[in-house]
Amino acid sequence: MKAVIKVAVDTTLAVLAAGAGMFFSAAPPAAATTAASAAAATPVMPSLVAYVRGGDIYASKGAAETRLTSGGGFSRPRWSVDGRTLAFLKGGQLWTMKADGSAKRQLTTRGASGASWSPDGKSIVFAALSCTGGPGVYRISATAAAGSTPEVLFPGGCRGEALPDVSAAATPPAGSLNDRLRTDDAVAWSPDGTRVAFRGGECEDVYDSCLTVGTVATGAEQTVAAYGGGSLQNSGFAVVPSWRADGAKLSWTAYQRGETTAEDQPVHLVEYDTATGAKRDVGGVLDREMAYLDATHGVATGQYRNGSWVLLVDLATGARTPFHSGSQPSVQPVVR
Numbered sequence: 001m002k003a004v005i006k007v008a009v010d011t012t013l014a015v016l017a018a019g020a021g022m023f024f025s026a027a028p029p030a031a032a033t034t035a036a037s038a039a040a041a042t043p044v045m046p047s048l049v050a051y052v053r054g055g056d057i058y059a060s061k062g063a064a065e066t067r068l069t070s071g072g073g074f075s076r077p078r079w080s081v082d083g084r085t086l087a088f089l090k091g092g093q094l095w096t097m098k099a100d101g102s103a104k105r106q107l108t109t110r111g112a113s114g115a116s117w118s119p120d121g122k123s124i125v126f127a128a129l130s131c132t133g134g135p136g137v138y139r140i141s142a143t144a145a146a147g148s149t150p151e152v153l154f155p156g157g158c159r160g161e162a163l164p165d166v167s168a169a170a171t172p173p174a175g176s177l178n179d180r181l182r183t184d185d186a187v188a189w190s191p192d193g194t195r196v197a198f199r200g201g202e203c204e205d206v207y208d209s210c211l212t213v214g215t216v217a218t219g220a221e222q223t224v225a226a227y228g229g230g231s232l233q234n235s236g237f238a239v240v241p242s243w244r245a246d247g248a249k250l251s252w253t254a255y256q257r258g259e260t261t262a263e264d265q266p267v268h269l270v271e272y273d274t275a276t277g278a279k280r281d282v283g284g285v286l287d288r289e290m291a292y293l294d295a296t297h298g299v300a301t302g303q304y305r306n307g308s309w310v311l312l313v314d315l316a317t318g319a320r321t322p323f324h325s326g327s328q329p330s331v332q333p334v335v336r
Contacts, residue, residue, distance in 0.1 A: 043312045043321050047334045048099070049291075049299055050077040050086055051310045051326035057088060059099070059332075060324055068101030076114040076186060076328055080121050080142070083332040087115040087124050087142075094126050096142065099332070106146040110163070114186025114240070117142070119193040126150075127185035127198060131158035135185050135200035137214065154212070155202055156219020177267060178255055181239055181288065182209075188241040188250075197224075197241035197250055206230045211238035211252055213274075224272055225254065233259040238270070244292045245333075250274055251298070253288040269300060271315070283313045284320055291331045301327040 042063040050059045055072030058065045068086070077088045087096050094112040097104040113127040113135075123139050128150075130136025136158055138150035152158045187198040194216055201212030201221045208228030214221045225238035236256035243250055250272045256265040269283040269290050283290070283300055290300040290313065302311040302320060308327040311320040 041322070043323055045299075045312075045323075045331075046293060047083065048079075048332040049310065049323065050079060050330045050332070051324060052077065052328045053324070053326035057086070057101070058324070058326060065324060066101075068097070077330050078115050078117060079330050079332045080117045081119055081333055082121055083334075085121075085142075086330075087117065089114065094124065094140070096124075107140055107142075107144050107148070108150070109147040110150070112138075114184065116187050116189040116196070118189055119191055125153065125187055125189050125196055127187050129164045130155055131161040131164060133164075134204050135198065137187055137196055137198050153196060153216060154198060154214045154219065154221065156214070156221070157202075159219060177286070178237075181253060181255070181267065182237045184239045184253075186240045186289075188243050190243050191245055191247045197243070197252075199237075199239050207232065208235060209237045211241065213250070224250070224277075225252065225270070227256065234263065236265075240289045242289075242291050242298075244295065246295070248274055249292070251282070251290045251292070253290075269313075282315050283311075283318060287311070287313065287320070289328055291329050293331055299323065299329040299331060301329065 044062040048059045048061050050057055052075055055074055056070055057068045057074050057077045059068055073090055075089045077086045079086055084099050085096055092111050093106055094108040094115055095104055095106050111128050115124050115126040117124055122142055124142050125137055125139050127135050128138055132155055137154040139153050140150040185199050187196055189196050195213050197213050199211055203210035203212055203223040203226060206229050207226040210223050211225040212221045213224055227234055227236040234256055238252045238254045240253045241250055252270055254270045255267045258264050267286050267288055268281055269287050270279055271282050272279050287300045287302045290298045292298045296315050298313045299310055300313050301308050304322050310323045310326050310329045312323055313320050
């Protein structure tokens with residue numbers, strides 16, 4: 001089993017993004033302490049990155065940042081395909097707002113977890129309790145009035161069944177990082193609109209924990225990661241999936257306790273080739289919640305200065321550069 005790449009977060013990098021013509025500025029050593037050098041140390045992104053700090057949503061392309069919300073309780077921002085709107089969670093419900101933080105609208109009155117936009121921007125999928133009692137995936141119009149009934153997508157067997165009676169999402173567990181991530185139900189709609197990646201699904205009939213890619217048209221499901229149950233003598237989880245813009249790669253946050261200590265893996269990032277099924281570990285120990293910038297770079301939550309930071313991650317070398325204090329990053333699509 002591959003070892004998770006261990007790279008110090010203070011590694012500097014200056015790279016030209018392959019095929020995209022986008023430049024990420026170099027970061028000087030973390031020891032620099034002046035305001036000018038601190039600003040210069042921040043990578044310059046090709047588009048806005050939204051992230052959460054202290055329960056509020058911020059957006060930034062470089063050293064400057066804009067606070068989009070106040071009062072706390074906000075989580076899981078997700079950009080629309082045209083980059084003009086953000087979906088997010090507030091009070092266990094799904095909301096949207098404009099890119100500048102204005103025009104906040106509530107879409108659901110049922111419990112909702114981490115959302116994802118359709119490629120045409122007309123719909124949003126989110127996770128909520130399914131008819132089986134496990135996590136399910138629902139679709140709702142991006143312009144729906146609050147309280148509109150969403151459409152069941154997964155598990156496919158729940159299509160046509162009555163929706164579970166639930167008014168709010170379960171309270172996220174407190175405790176360790178593992179405890180908080182284990183039941184994170186963020187979902188990800190594929191760039192071509194045909195598939196949705198989500199935690200759980202029919203694979204939970206066999207495994208203790210699993211990650212599924214479901215086909216929207218048919219309801220068919222493919223298990224891409226599994227832990228415990230069946231013939232597996234391990235435990236762990238795979239959560240917070242994210243597609244690369246071309247659909248060729250899918251990443252997720254993983255943790256594993258193996259049958260032996262040598263097979264243990266702390267929280268880390270996995271990248272999955274959707275054509276071959278090959279998997280590899282990327283980033284560093286405790287990196288999580290990755291969103292792709294392009295084919296060779298992503299932004300992820302990692303540990304830096306004794307806290308959670310959004311880091312620029314070189315997917316080829318594992319080098320990571322601090323961006324801003326925060327977590328749960330989402331990258332604004334570059335509209336050409």
